Amino acid sequence: MGLDFVGIDPETGKEGSPTVWLDRPNRRIVFQGVKAEEDLEAEIGGRSWAPDHEAGIPGHEAVVWIPTRMIPILRKACDDAERDGLL
DSSP states (O other): OOEEEEEEOTTOOSSSOOEEEEETTTTEEEEEOEEOOHHHHHHHHTSOOSTTOOOSOOTTOOOEEOOGGGHHHHHHHHHHHHHTTOO
């Protein structure tokens, strides 16, 4: 796998750190985040958010969150992907 490290939560400790990678060969941005709390997962999974789209979270998907202070890291991952023609 060709993961390129983009950044880690700047306020992280030594473990369990929200992290972002760019996977160029597979054209995707990869996240490590905090597993959503039950109430957040229920809110997201409890309704359809897009027209003609079923409600629920499929078993092969997960809801995670990362802190807003990581926006510059997310922006860098998106900019790098766009610059490299991965869109």
